[in-house]
Amino acid sequence: MSSPTFSPLYQQIKTLLLEALQSGAWRPGTAIPSEMDLASRYKVSQGTVRKAIDELASENLLFRRQGKGTFVATHGERQVRFRFLRLAADSGEPGAVERQLLEFRRARAGAEVARMLELKAGDPMVVIKRLLVFGGDPVVLEEVWLPGTLFKGLTAAAVSDHRGALYNLFETQFGTRMVRAEEKLKAAAADKASGALLKVESGHPLLAVERVSYTYSDKPVEWRRGLYKTDGYFYKSELG
Amino acid sequence: MSSPTFSPLYQQIKTLLLEALQSGAWRPGTAIPSEMDLASRYKVSQGTVRKAIDELASENLLFRRQGKGTFVATHGERQVRFRFLRLAADSGEPGAVERQLLEFRRARAGAEVARMLELKAGDPMVVIKRLLVFGGDPVVLEEVWLPGTLFKGLTAAAVSDHRGALYNLFETQFGTRMVRAEEKLKAAAADKASGALLKVESGHPLLAVERVSYTYSDKPVEWRRGLYKTDGYFYKSELG
DNA sequence: GAGTGGTCTAGACCACTAG
């Protein structure tokens, strides 16, 4: 009556599945138990489990393969490659992407970063500065801030050597999977240093992209600030 | 066997519902028949109708209200106000938005617009140029290109006088509902004319936003090119 | 053929809205 705390069964199942994902019991890329299995385990009908999985699949935490099973989503697939880096070449896809590590250091969180990542100012951080080069053309200059406690063993060598997205490294080596992110875009003028790296004049217009990434349960775990050169490239946004 | 043309029942129902929406038989904002009604009409179970409606709701073509019914989505609601204009003020929401009509004319489609909107070069177009002002601050300068045949009776007065989004005007007066859009973003420098209107120096960095909007069945029906001032405002993007 | 996800049904009951 007075307490409107009604929660459908499938939501409760969804919570249980989320906890299993979050705990790392089911690793990225591997299959989770079948719907029938989960149904009998949780003492509900298959349809109820199905609805819970449906929601997790639509949030890109799981993906289904008819006839094979349901799997934990991963950042290792080609499909995801442009889901978090929404930059495309004016003429089709950008070619091979090369990642140049410019700087790797440990630092203390400033007030701004601390607020964004729900940390305390002064908390230990890892800072990565790098350049993304598309087919020989330097296009993205970015700085990545990560909580030092979560990424304790991260080294410059690991970042330098990894293949594919940073997020792939994070999930395979540190068990932290980025689930979604929010970006704020502004236009900015290149300063001398960033212009030199991106091979444009000082004052050249660039896209300034600020990102906060979240893992399970909407926990923010990464802050990025990037400068994108948009000569020959564009940022793609879908409105629905 | 050889023809893999298998289509689930609910997809066929979805197609029927889409046709009803597209034909204008169900007007924006009004209720569609109940699930039970549709189920008996199409000779399927309620669950099958439900799944079809679920998909249309997730695509924002319909929305449900428990206890009341299922309604045709509309651009008239507050909720939608920042779904297609993804600009927010650094400090909270932008205040009242004022729309200043700068120019209204008829023209012929150039090669580029024709390609974007799947028209022929030389086809009649309506061109709207306007300025969006947030609480006294000019922030967006944009040009809107529309197929002349679809918006035959559109007048400068109608555009000037309307309240709310242009898309609201389009759907109430012309029966054309914008369903989704794709935007390409670049950074650009203000020229003299646009700088004057947006009250920035010539050369000031701006966000250049190019949009193609689609109505039902992925038919493109609008092309826009806008310049956004991002001093005090940002473009919000969600990655999932 | 066995196991998985995907579709469809029929019926029961719950939550919400409105007269």
Place this chain on the structure above:
DNA sequence: TAGTGGTCTAGACCACTCC
């Protein structure tokens, strides 16, 4: 109280994958 969408069940059958 009647009507709507929302949840849950149990069972049948289909489509796909792999052995």
